[in-house]
Structures are given as structure tokens and as C-alpha cells.
Amino acid sequence: MNIDEIVKEANKAKIKLMGLSEDIKNEALKAVAENIEAKKEKIYSANKKDLEYAKTLVESGKITKATYGRLKLDDNKMRDMIQGIYDVIKLEDPVNKTIFTRELDEGLILKKVTTPIGVLGIIFEARPDVISQISSLAIKSGNAVILKGGSEANNTNSAIFEIITEALSTVDGFPKSAVNLVFSHDDIKEMLSKDGYIDLIIPRGSNKLVKFIQENTKIPVLGHASGICHIFVDETADFDIAKKICIDAKIQYPTACNAVETILIHKNFAKENELKAALKEAGIEVIENPEKFGVEYSDTILNIKTVESLNEAIEHINTFGSHHTDSIITNDNKNAEIFMNNVDSAGVFKNASTRFSDGFRYGFGAEVGISTNKTHARGPVGLDGLCIYKYKLEGKGQTVKEYATGEKTFKHKDI
Amino acid sequence: MNIDEIVKEANKAKIKLMGLSEDIKNEALKAVAENIEAKKEKIYSANKKDLEYAKTLVESGKITKATYGRLKLDDNKMRDMIQGIYDVIKLEDPVNKTIFTRELDEGLILKKVTTPIGVLGIIFEARPDVISQISSLAIKSGNAVILKGGSEANNTNSAIFEIITEALSTVDGFPKSAVNLVFSHDDIKEMLSKDGYIDLIIPRGSNKLVKFIQENTKIPVLGHASGICHIFVDETADFDIAKKICIDAKIQYPTACNAVETILIHKNFAKENELKAALKEAGIEVIENPEKFGVEYSDTILNIKTVESLNEAIEHINTFGSHHTDSIITNDNKNAEIFMNNVDSAGVFKNASTRFSDGFRYGFGAEVGISTNKTHARGPVGLDGLCIYKYKLEGKGQTVKEYATGEKTFKHKDI
Numbered sequence: 001m002n003i004d005e006i007v008k009e010a011n012k013a014k015i016k017l018m019g020l021s022e023d024i025k026n027e028a029l030k031a032v033a034e035n036i037e038a039k040k041e042k043i044y045s046a047n048k049k050d051l052e053y054a055k056t057l058v059e060s061g062k063i064t065k066a067t068y069g070r071l072k073l074d075d076n077k078m079r080d081m082i083q084g085i086y087d088v089i090k091l092e093d094p095v096n097k098t099i100f101t102r103e104l105d106e107g108l109i110l111k112k113v114t115t116p117i118g119v120l121g122i123i124f125e126a127r128p129d130v131i132s133q134i135s136s137l138a139i140k141s142g143n144a145v146i147l148k149g150g151s152e153a154n155n156t157n158s159a160i161f162e163i164i165t166e167a168l169s170t171v172d173g174f175p176k177s178a179v180n181l182v183f184s185h186d187d188i189k190e191m192l193s194k195d196g197y198i199d200l201i202i203p204r205g206s207n208k209l210v211k212f213i214q215e216n217t218k219i220p221v222l223g224h225a226s227g228i229c230h231i232f233v234d235e236t237a238d239f240d241i242a243k244k245i246c247i248d249a250k251i252q253y254p255t256a257c258n259a260v261e262t263i264l265i266h267k268n269f270a271k272e273n274e275l276k277a278a279l280k281e282a283g284i285e286v287i288e289n290p291e292k293f294g295v296e297y298s299d300t301i302l303n304i305k306t307v308e309s310l311n312e313a314i315e316h317i318n319t320f321g322s323h324h325t326d327s328i329i330t331n332d333n334k335n336a337e338i339f340m341n342n343v344d345s346a347g348v349f350k351n352a353s354t355r356f357s358d359g360f361r362y363g364f365g366a367e368v369g370i371s372t373n374k375t376h377a378r379g380p381v382g383l384d385g386l387c388i389y390k391y392k393l394e395g396k397g398q399t400v401k402e403y404a405t406g407e408k409t410f411k412h413k414d415i
Numbered sequence: 416m417n418i419d420e421i422v423k424e425a426n427k428a429k430i431k432l433m434g435l436s437e438d439i440k441n442e443a444l445k446a447v448a449e450n451i452e453a454k455k456e457k458i459y460s461a462n463k464k465d466l467e468y469a470k471t472l473v474e475s476g477k478i479t480k481a482t483y484g485r486l487k488l489d490d491n492k493m494r495d496m497i498q499g500i501y502d503v504i505k506l507e508d509p510v511n512k513t514i515f516t517r518e519l520d521e522g523l524i525l526k527k528v529t530t531p532i533g534v535l536g537i538i539f540e541a542r543p544d545v546i547s548q549i550s551s552l553a554i555k556s557g558n559a560v561i562l563k564g565g566s567e568a569n570n571t572n573s574a575i576f577e578i579i580t581e582a583l584s585t586v587d588g589f590p591k592s593a594v595n596l597v598f599s600h601d602d603i604k605e606m607l608s609k610d611g612y613i614d615l616i617i618p619r620g621s622n623k624l625v626k627f628i629q630e631n632t633k634i635p636v637l638g639h640a641s642g643i644c645h646i647f648v649d650e651t652a653d654f655d656i657a658k659k660i661c662i663d664a665k666i667q668y669p670t671a672c673n674a675v676e677t678i679l680i681h682k683n684f685a686k687e688n689e690l691k692a693a694l695k696e697a698g699i700e701v702i703e704n705p706e707k708f709g710v711e712y713s714d715t716i717l718n719i720k721t722v723e724s725l726n727e728a729i730e731h732i733n734t735f736g737s738h739h740t741d742s743i744i745t746n747d748n749k750n751a752e753i754f755m756n757n758v759d760s761a762g763v764f765k766n767a768s769t770r771f772s773d774g775f776r777y778g779f780g781a782e783v784g785i786s787t788n789k790t791h792a793r794g795p796v797g798l799d800g801l802c803i804y805k806y807k808l809e810g811k812g813q814t815v816k817e818y819a820t821g822e823k824t825f826k827h828k829d830i
Contacts, residue, residue: 015733019756102778108767110777112668117789118759152616199789220635241812247491248814318430339428340807341434344426346531352523352810361818362525362806363827374532374614375635376791391777391794392755395767399663412778 003190005412006180007119007197013132014118017142020174022093023182027140028142033085034348035134035167036121036160040078041134045157048305054152056256058207069125071153081129084366088136091365094383095142103413105403107396114387116142118199121191123148123213128156134186134202135179147189147199149165150205154197157181192217200386202368204250206294220409222381224372226296227257229354232313232339235268236409241351242275242329246302247282249327251332255298257370258325260359261304262293266311276304310335314342320346323372325357325379345373346379418532418605419594422534422612425559428590433559434588437508442674443554443586448500450582451547451575455493461574462488462543469567472759478567485541486568488522496544497717499781503551506780508797509534519829520656520818523812529802531557533614535715536606538563538628540620543571552580561613563602566622572596607632615801617783622711637796641711641789642672643737645771647754648690650683657690657744661717661767662697666743670713672785673740674764677708677718677785679728691719708735725750725784729757736760736827738787740772740794745830761787 001009001300036043053069057063073081099112108409120143124130138145149157160260161181166399169176182191187283191195201350202222203210210225233242249260263279265272279286285301292303293316307313317326325347326338340348347357357380364382371377416424472478515591535558539545546562555561564572571654573711576596584591597606606613610633617637620623625640646664648657664675678694680687690785694701700716707718708731722728732741740762755763762772772795774782779797786792792800817823 015729015757019753086727088648100777104771106779108771113787157702214633218629218633219787222491238812244814248617248816252815254820314430330775336809338434342430344433345805346431347808348809350810351812352808355806355815356519356523356810356813357806361519361815361825374637374803378803378804388789388791388793389761390760391772393762393764393767394751395765395771397653397659397766398771399659399768400667400770400776402662404667410776410778415705 003182003187006182007031009177010119010146010180012323014116014144016175017144018116019327020094020142024173024321025090025093025139025142028168028174029085029089029136031171032132032136032139032164032166033082035163036085037082039163043073043078043156043159043169046155047071049155050153054245057152066134067126067152070223071128071156072174073128073156081132082203085136086131088140088366091140091383091414092139092370094387099389101415103270103411104393105398105408105411108398108415109394111392113392114260115390117386118131118143119197120145120196120386121148121201121219122146122196123188123191123201123203123205125150125209127204128153128160130162131157131160133366134368137366137383137386139178141383143386144175144178144180146182148182148191151183153300154183168389174371189216190376192219195219200317202362204324204369221374221386222256222371222373223369223378224322226322227259227324227370228262228294228296229258229260229318230264230318230321231260231263231354232307232310232326233266233269233309234328234332236252236267236331236335237266237269237329237333239271239274243278244277245327245329245353246279246349247284249355250279250300250302251282251355252285252353252355253351254300256355258354259298260302260327261296262309262320264305264307264316266310266313267306267308285339289350294323298342310338314339317343317345324392325349325354327352327354346370418597418602421592421597422609423563424594425456425534426612428592429531429559431532431590432559433510435557439586439588440508440554440557441504442587443583444500444504444551445542446586447547447551447554447579447581448497450578451819452497454578457578458493458574459488460603461570462486464570464780469534472567482541482567482614486543486571488543488571492544496547499548499578500551502556503781506798508555509802511633514804516830518826518830520813520823520826523813524692524809524830526807527804528807529671530805531602532622532801533558534612535560535801536563536609536613536616537561537615538603538606538618538620538624540565540624542619543568543575545619546572546575546596547579548781549619549783551797552801553780555594556798558801559590559593559595561645563597563606566600568600569598576801607634610634611799618673619784630727635791637786637788637792637800638728639672639737639739641709641737641786642674642739643709643735644673644739644772645677645678645679645732645733645736646675646740646769647679647743648681648684648724649743649745649747649750650681651750652681652684652744653746654686654713658693660692660742660744660766660768661694662699665694665699665717666697666712667714667768667770669715671770672711672767675717675769676711677720678719679722679731681725681728682721682723687697687721704733711737727755732758732760739785740769742763742767744771761785787791805807
């Protein structure tokens with residue numbers, strides 16, 4: 001099938017998915033998990049092929065060792081992949097939840113009810129485990145999905161995709177073309193042009209990939225191009241807490257998007273030098289370079305700036321940050337409140353590491369990514385972010401004319 | 416100020432607006448309403464100038480009489496404009512509402528809290544009353560707003576804008592540059608290019624305007640380009656209800672976006688001919704033209720199609736509709752359920768006129784428009800649609816390392 005046909009099939013599947021019960025969706029997920037478990041040797045052997053070729057790409061410098069690592073499936077990743085599906089089965093069905101019920105008038109009942117968004121387009125790099133993860137989230141939230149993986153993982157992706165499709169086709173009433181995989185590089189361009197047929201694009205990969213996608217589509221894109229997070233060490237900050245959190249937010253996983261990049265220190269904080277010394281001792285390269293305020297290092301480098309005031313810190317963050325996650329270390333509740341209200345980021349923290357900004361840590365069970373968008377979904381996005389709502393109105397033959405003429409009046413009573 | 420400076424000022428104002436109390440926002444709204452009341456003669460005299468010029472445009476065929484009518488402010492419109500602001504004062508503040516509070520662990524409390532989106536861009540045509548309406552919704556929801564009106568209303572728009580700004584500057588702590596107006600046609604292009612600085616565009620005007628905007632910006636656009644609504648008269652439909660609702664949905668306000676365009680009639684519905692006769696008698700031009708299924712008439716014309724089944728009706732609507740509002744007339748609850756689940760529209764109705772799809776009728780108090788988007792906000796959009804949320808996390812120095820090593824475990828308990 002070419003991409004136009006795939007998009008058409010996905011749009012047919014989305015309608016069927018909308019009305020599916022939680023039972024059928026969970027049955028489909030179980031079938032997928034069991035089939036991956038049963039056929040994992042097939043996946044390993046496909047992965048082996050990809051790895052052999054990828055090795056030559058590493059040798060010729062076309063891909064990094066890190067990419068090779070993400071591509072490689074081992075027993076741990078396979079177990080996590082399968083367990084991940086069972087975890088999604090346990091999550092509450094986000095669809096068909098009533099947000100409110102309102103009696104507009106006698107016998108005229110309005111319900112606002114959650115529904116799937118429709119068709120998701122997922123563009124990801126290297127990591128083939130993304131397929132099962134995103135497919136299971138799409139299935140649970142009743143969305144059809146079109147996946148495009150990195151070409152270096154083509155064999156592995158195909159193997160996993162076939163196993164998923166095979167499992168789905170055994171489930172009575174479940175539309176097989178809920179999950180789709182496309183291959184060629186041109187398919188990305190095609191996918192990005194399908195506004196009206198693909199409802200949401202979720203990129204999973206490098207900042208470069210995300211930025212490219214954001215700049216080349218009219219379809220809403222869920223995600224973040226960069227994670228430039230800050231910690232502001234206030235005048236009244238506790239030294240031990242500041243030290244502990246700054247180190248954790250940088251060292252615990254330096255390449256994470258929620259790792260800190262710049263530390264702002266209030267000029268009256270007494271132990272600035274001790275803090276810098278502690279950071280260096282923890283293995284962090286400490287720099288003080290105003291030209292790099294907008295840089296995401298993805299490495300154990302921290303930029304430091306001394307600020308005159310809380311307000312300067314807030315302005316700095318709103319100017320140079322990426323509206324992802326920013327934390328204040330303080331013992332002053334008033335300052336914390338001002339910081340948390342006025343920093344325009346998805347996560348605003350007080351005396352906690354920026355690294356907590358994560359769907360699993362927030363208790364969402366699974367996440368599709370972290371969004372720095374200002375509409376739809378912000379911060380770590382779980383199943384709820386893959387849903388929208390519709391309004392269902394049930395009447396007994398009412399017309400608007402009766403209300404426009406004053407013959408009848410609205411009650412607007414929430415029930 | 417040029418548009419770059421205005422955008423910069425609006426972005427400064429948005430930060431101040433985020434933390435404002437409901438009291439200050441209501442005080443600002445009251446000041447605006449009172450100042451419009453006090454200076455309405457100034458507005459009328461500006462409007463008179465616009466009308467004089469517009470008259471020549473009507474004569475030379477450059478604008479329609481309808482546009483002239485929308486431009487003209489009379490006592491009724493002025494009263495509605497002022498009353499509209501007092502109505503917004505009465506609406507509940509949508510900002511700083513806690514969506515959930517979760518104990519991630521002892522002393523580590525996560526709150527999901529509603530916030531303003533940031534900076535709204537409003538592009539509208541002819542109707543100068545939009546300025547006060549949208550400005551008051553923006554103020555109440557804590558958003559800064561940049562307005563661009565139609566050039567035919569420049570004098571009226573300027574007068575209203577100056578009166579609003581003057582009022583806002585008297586309110587202690589309220590940022591005057593929360594509300595901004597730009598004038599030149601080039602400003603539209605400029606506004607549409609400000610992604611990252613304008614967070615949401617709301618067009619208010621013709622389908623052509625909306626389509627142009629949707630196709631020329633990467634900023635999320637809230638609205639609908641067209642309203643192609645359907646009524647499906649099922650096999651078991653009550654004739655009187657079908658007749659009453661079809662007539663209301665077309666005649667009560669034929670140019671409304673929620674007016675019906677196509678009626679689908681089940682082949683076993685006994686009184687198809689009587690229904691057509693009744694529609695004609697009501698003054699509706701009844702056509703049966705498969706080539707016009709995607710047309711919004713904005714007139715007393717109805718297209719009719721006989722369908723074989725409920726499924727054909729659903730497929731027709733999902734194919735030719737604009738995902739706005741569609742209604743089933745039936746006495747079969749099972750069919751109604753299937754219709755309401757499988758029609759992919761913002762409003763899915765049973766035995767009620769499509770014309771009920773409206774923020775005031777839904778009880779939202781005020782609306783910024785009706786959205787056919789699949790993300791963020793769908794259907795009639797009130798103050799809630801001008802908000803997003805942020806995550807506030809308060810800790811006591813916790814680091815992620817403690818949880819990654821297993822030293823501590825998450826509680827994830829909603830409180």
C-alpha cells in the first residue's frame with residue numbers, strides 16, 4: 001500500500017476504534033504482548049541484520065555509537081517492551097469518560113464526553129521498542145496510528161510491526177489497520193502534508209528531527225524541540241538542598257530533556273563559591289558564559305549566572321528557557337509562589353529536582369512524550385493527551401426557535 | 416509601535432496577567448464597561464465616519480450590504496457590548512483551578528493547575544463589537560491579546576481600543592499592554608509568522624479568512640473554516656419531530672455555521688415525500704444533488720440524499736461533513752448510540768436541532784467561537800478553551816536518584 005491508501009485505511013479504522021469497549025482494546029493488547037513473547041526470536045534475528053549493517057555505519061561515522069546502542073534489542077529491552085504492554089492494559093480507559101452532564105432544559109441533556117483524537121502520526125528514530133510502546137498507547141486510547149521509524153531499524157521495525165498486526169487480526173471486532181508502518185524517507189514528507197487526515201504528529205527523536213517536523217507541517221505537533229531547564233538558587237536557599245538538587249538535576253542523566261542547563265544564583269546567596277566547588281567535585285564542568293544561555297548541553301556542563309533578584313531570574317528563564325521545567329530552591333514561600341506563578345513553563349518546581357518532570361514519576365503510568373506546547377497538552381503527556389472530547393446532546397424534538405422566541409428558557413443545570 | 420514591539424510588550428504583559436487575582440481582572444472589566452458607557456458618543460462618531468466611507472464601498476460593490484450592516488453600531492449593539500462585559504465579570508475565573516493534587520511521596524506534592532495560554536492573536540472582519548467581546552474574555556482568562564480588525568472599521572476599532580486602554584491604565588497592577596490593536600494589512604502576515612510569541616490565533620470572519628489563516632501559519636488556529644452539518648432521519652424517526660427539527664435547523668438562521676446543509680433520509684422512512692413537501696412549504700429550496708454534498712449554502716437551500724442504512728449515513732457524514740454538528744432523528748436508542756459514537760464531529764445530537772451547538776445555549780456564558788479542531792478545544796469554546804495548565808511540584812529537597820536507586824518509592828496517591 002502507498003501512503004495515501006494507508007492514510008485512508010487508518011481513517012476508516014479510527015471510526016471503528018472510537019466505539020470499541022475497553023475489553024476489546026485490552027484483549028488486543030494482550031494478544032500483541034503474547035505474540036511478541038512467542039515470536040521474539042524472529043525480532044532478534046531481524047535486529048541482528050540491522051545491527052550488522054549499523055556496525056558498518058558506525059565504522060564509517062554515519063551513525064553514532066549511542067544510536068547503535070538504542071537500536072540494539074537485548075533481553076532487558078524485550079522484557080520491558082512486553083511488560084510495557086501489560087502496564088498499559090492496567091491503565092484506566094481514557095475514552096468515553098463524562099466530563100460533565102448538563103440539563104439545558106427538561107428533556108434536553110448535554111454530555112461532554114472524552115473521545116480518541118483520531119489518527120496519530122509517529123515519527124521516530126533508531127529505537128525500535130517505540131513501536132510497541134506507542135502502538136499500545138494508541139490502542140488503549142482508541143487512536144489509529146501511522147508509524148515511521150528510522151531506516152537503520154527497518155528490519156526490526158518490520159518484524160515487530162508484522163507480529164503486532166498478526167495479533168490484532170486475531171481479535172474479533174478490532175480493526176487491523178489501526179496500526180500502520182511506513183518505510184521510505186519520502187513518507188515523512190507525505191505524512192506531514194496530510195492535515196485533515198492525520199490529526200496529531202508525535203516526533204520521538206533528536207531536537208533536529210523535532211524542529212524539522214515542527215517547521216514542515218500544519219498538523220499539530222506534540223513534543224518539545226529542546227529542554228533548557230533552570231534551577232534558581234534563591235537568597236534563602238538551604239545549601240545542602242541546593243547542592244543535592246543541582247547535582248541530581250545534572251548528573252543523574254545528563255542527556256535527558258529535563259536535566260538542568262543553567263543555574264541562576266541570587267547575589268545574596270552566601271555560599272555561591274561552595275556550591276560551585278561542590279558541582280565541580282561531582283564531576284560537572286562549571287562555566288559562566290552569557291553567550292550560551294540558550295544551549296542544551298546534553299552533557300555534564302552547567303552554565304552559571306549570578307542574578308540581582310527573583311525577578312531577574314524569572315525574566316531570564318522566560319527569555320532563555322524552553323518552557324519545559326524550572327525549579328526554585330528557597331525557604332521563602334512568597335518567593336516560591338511568585339516564581340511558580342510567573343515562570344511560564346510546563347513544570348514549575350520548588351525544592352525538587354527538575355528530573356521529576358516525567359510521566360512515570362508523575363504517576364501517569366506511561367507517557368508519549370513531554371510537551372512544551374501552550375495548547376492541548378503540556379508537560380509529560382499520558383493517555384489523556386491522546387484524547388479530545390465531543391458534545392452529545394439528547395433531546396425530544398426541541399428546536400432553537402422555541403428558545404429564541406422566549407417560549408422556553410434554558411435551565412443550564414449541571415446534573 | 417510596530418508589530419515586533421507590540422508582540423514584545425504583549426509577551427511582557429502575559430507574565431503579569433498570569434498571576435493576577437480575579438478581583439483585579441473584574442475591576443479592569445468594570446472600568447472598561449464604564450468607560451465605554453461614558454464615551455459612547457465618541458464611538459458613534461467614529462463609526463459614522465466608517466459608515467460614510469463604507470457606503471461608497473457598497474455602492475461600488477466592494478463590500479456587501481451585509482458587511483455594512485455588521486459594521487454599523489446602533490443602540491442595541493452598544494447595549495449588548497456593555498452588557499457582554501458585565502456578563503463576563505459574572506463568569507467563574509477559569510485560571511488557577513486545581514485539576515488534581517497528587518502526593519508523589521511524603522512531602523513531594525504535585526498539582527495540575529489551570530493557567531492562561533499566553534498571547535492570543537485575533538483576526539476579525541467588519542464587526543467592531545468583537546473588540547470588546549474578545550478583550551473581555553482575554554482579560555478574564557488572563558491572556559494578552561493582539562487584535563487586527565477589518566480596515567473598513569478602522570475608526571470605530573481605534574475609538575473602542577483607546578477607550579479600553581484608557582480604562583485599563585486606571586487599574587492599579589493591571590498591565591495596559593494586555594490589549595493591543597494593529598492596523599495594516601501587512602500586520603496579518605506578521606502576526607501569522609510569530610509562532611513562539613503568539614500562542615493561539617482565533618479568526619472571526621468568513622470561511623475564506625479562516626482558511627487563509629489556517630494555511631498560512633504554524634501557530635495553532637482555533638475555529639472552523641466551514642459548517643457542513645447533517646440531519647439523519649432514521650427509519651423509526653417521528654415525522655413531526657423530523658419536520659420540526661429539519662425546518663428549525665435550516666430556517667431559524669440559515670447563514671449560521673450550525674445550520675443544516677444536507678438531510679440524509681433512511682430508505683425505509685415512510686414519509687420522505689411528506690417531509691420534502693413540508694420543507695418546501697417552509698420556504699426551503701430542496702435539491703438532490705450529489706455533487707454538492709460538500710457545500711455550505713448559507714442560504715435556505717437543503718440537499719437531500721436517501722441512504723440504505725445507518726452506516727451509509729455515518730460514512731457520508733464522516734466523508735462530506737466538516738466535523739461540526741450532526742443530528743439523528745430516531746426512536747431507536749441503539750441506532751442513536753451508534754450514530755453518536757461513530758460520527759466524528761464536535762457535536763453529535765439525537766432528536767435535537769443542530770442549531771443548539773452554541774456556547775450560550777450550552778451554558779458557557781460567552782464563546783470565542785466554535786472549533787472543529789481535533790486537539791485542545793472542540794465545539795463551542797468558552798473561557799476554558801483560553802486556558803492550559805501547568806504542573807506545580809513542591810518538595811523538600813528530593814532528588815530523582817533516591818527513587819532510581821530504590822532507596823525511596825513513589826506513593827502516587829491523589830489527595
